[in-house]
Amino acid sequence: MATMTDEEREKLAVELDADLQAFVAEKIAENEGKPPRSSVMDQTPEELADELNQHPAFMKDIDLSKPLTPAVEGMMAMKYESDSARDNAESFKDDGNVNFKLKKYKWAIDNYTAGIKCCCGDVMLNTILYSNRAAARYHIGNYRSALNDCVSACKFTEGHMKAITKGAQCCIVLGEFQKGLNWCDAGLRIKPGDEVLLKLREKADKLHRQKERDERKAMKKEQKQKADDDKLLATIQQHGVKLVDTTDTDDTAVALDKLSLDSVETHHPSGARVTLDSSGALHWPILFLYPEHGETDFIMQFSEKSKFVDHMEMMFPVAGEPQTWDTDNKYRAPNCQIFFEDQEKDRLYPVDMNSTLETVLKHKRCFVRAGTPAFIVLIKDSPFAKHYLSKHGL
């Protein structure tokens, strides 16, 4: 190092003096606007006691929810101002442990995090910081990040039992039982017969096997559902029913090869859907429309083997109370006529009352929309029927 000449040294001293002068002047200027500090004599004894309690020399407790006095802040800063990263990390760890004991887990986490950020070279200290932070995070329910801390702790010290135990616990709470078992086994290799780990292992094993069972069960259910659905679609196809997918923009019959269950999904709130019974017969949800009265009937299950006449006789018996909307008492089975509509061509086709639903659905112009065959019921030779039929090309 080059030595200073006397001249240079003198110059530097003058400069430093000037700096100090300027700094003092600045501080005075800063404080000028503020009221002068009240003297002790002006304070009430309570205020005085309060102020003394806030002073680091006298304080017994620290309330971290309130802003800290400058003196305390200064002391705190000093604590972590050590040049040694290790000492700082150690201090943070101690603070964390205090907070942890007081169940102030969030503060403890902050403390441990600060300790980790010191990046000290002490492997054991880092292990403990991570392992303790894992414990704190576990307590507030942050299991995933707690697990990550366990992994980090074990990276610093392989086989750190506390971290391994916590890791196993995290995995179990997170439902990752196989991983939990691996943690337990790793720990048991290091410390065979460890009671806590054995208990955890048993728990993880039990839950793991249950989970596997549940998965198998769900898969079976899904497979069965799919098999049922496939069978249903195949039957619909075999029975020559033409489905129209109403979700499609162009209203053409669904190509049979892309037949999907979407096209049998009804829009009815009951969620009724075509079903297949054990004898291989389909049961359709059916919509009867009575345009003259603006009324409809929704039949949840109508066997394709049933004849329309039977249904009509039940709905509209020759003798008995008429439907509430049938003010003229006209709707009696023998008076009724049934049609289905070909929407594409805007045409009605009459339905033979003695035919079954199955035969009607086979008709080449009969399409099933929204999974629900719909039929229009009119009164034979009534003025409305004549008018309605003429409108639809009959």
Place this chain on the structure above:
Amino acid sequence: MADMNVDQIDREILPFLSCSARGDVKTIALQYFLGLSGSKDGCDFVASYNKYLSALVSLTKDGDQSVTKDAYLSLVNLSTYEQTAMKILDLHQEVPLDLLKYVLDKESKHTGIVCMLLSNLSRSEQCSRRIFDSILANVDVIGFDKLVDAFCVNQTATLNYLGPFFSNLTQIRDARHYLLDKKNRIMQRLLPFIQYEASLIRRGGIIGAIRNCCFESSYHDWLLSDDVDILPRLLLPLAGPEEFDEEDTTKLPVDLQYLEADKKREADPDVRKMLLESINQLCSSKSGRKYIRDKNAYVILRELHSGEKDPAVLLTAENLISVLISDEPAPGMEDLTKVEIPEEIEEKLRKAHEAQQREVEEETEKLEAEKLEAEKLEAQKLEVQKLEAQKQQNLT
């Protein structure tokens, strides 16, 4: 060469069966012995002279790896015969210790062969006893925990033959108690190998050992408890893809509920039989029977039985099922291992058992004959097809 007499061998070959002999001649001498050990007569001949056995054992410590390999291989062949196995173990006390140390040493080159040798050597009860005593005397070096550790950690083919080795050792009561040690959790570590698909040797060996351990009735409650939970382990390989109704399903252990549609049964009949025998043993006490009944093992066994082809397995399954479905024995006779059987009945039972065994044997023979016949027919068919194909070719 085979008709050489003892004097000739002693003069011309034996001197070279030593570590200090010249490499090329040593190899030739050893090759000769390895060849001899390939036949029964050769084995008998070598085994009748301790000097030969001793020389072969000494060569297992040769510096040349190809020499040690051939020495071990000769011993594997020789130890197939029980008498010889005992003779080898009798050569000197360190033989089992050296072999087990060799197996545990990760640097060893011929671990697989030595495991095979151990499996052969331990076949008879007497030999097992000898080896087990050696293990006990050197627990710090070759203790059971160390062997099981190695077996669990190294799952390559090399240690597969430790499976049958463990099975053989469990002929010895003390060895069974070792495997059943509650603190060491050895049993829990062996159980997963019941489903070890990669090797029948390993799987079958461990199942054999577990079967033997199931004879220790004082451990039954522990084996069936949550701590070990052995029942589902034994049942799972016996279960197929069959579906049961909700009620039957919920009674089963969770591991057996809703099994996949492609679930396969254990393919090896001997292994199936050992699994059934294990469960049968666990049925010897009243509490065991109750537990196994409550866990609905019956439905699994019923399905197994309905599809079983092997006569011996069928008989074992029938015996087990009849224990499960029959009424509880009269008070005082609940523990089947402690029931005293009058001599005349015992004689009758023995005869019945023998008759059953004969039936099984006949059945098996018949099946095998049928199989042979079928194979013959198949071969004939192929022959005819070939001829016809040739004819066709000739025509075209």
